[in-house]
Amino acid sequence: MARNKISDLRNHLFATLESLTDEENPMDVNRAKAVASVAQSIINSVKVEIDYQKLVDKQNGCVVESNLTKFLES
Numbered sequence: 001m002a003r004n005k006i007s008d009l010r011n012h013l014f015a016t017l018e019s020l021t022d023e024e025n026p027m028d029v030n031r032a033k034a035v036a037s038v039a040q041s042i043i044n045s046v047k048v049e050i051d052y053q054k055l056v057d058k059q060n061g062c063v064v065e066s067n068l069t070k071f072l073e074s
Contacts, residue, residue: 013039
């Protein structure tokens with residue numbers, strides 16, 4: 001199973017952007033749109049996970065910022 005991080009997604013999106021602007025061998029626009037669509041799904045999933053973590057932290061009296069930092073780095 002892949003153990004990708006948000007930073008991996010960010011890097012992949014920037015690589016896609018660079019490929020789109022490559023004058024010699026640009027990425028197909030439809031492929032770039034597919035990459036962007038999958039990325040948006042991942043981002044939306046992470047947003048839900050963050051909201052869930054905030055709720056759990058609030059219920060447990062935890063400091064949200066410290067837990068979110070750990071989460072975003074994973």
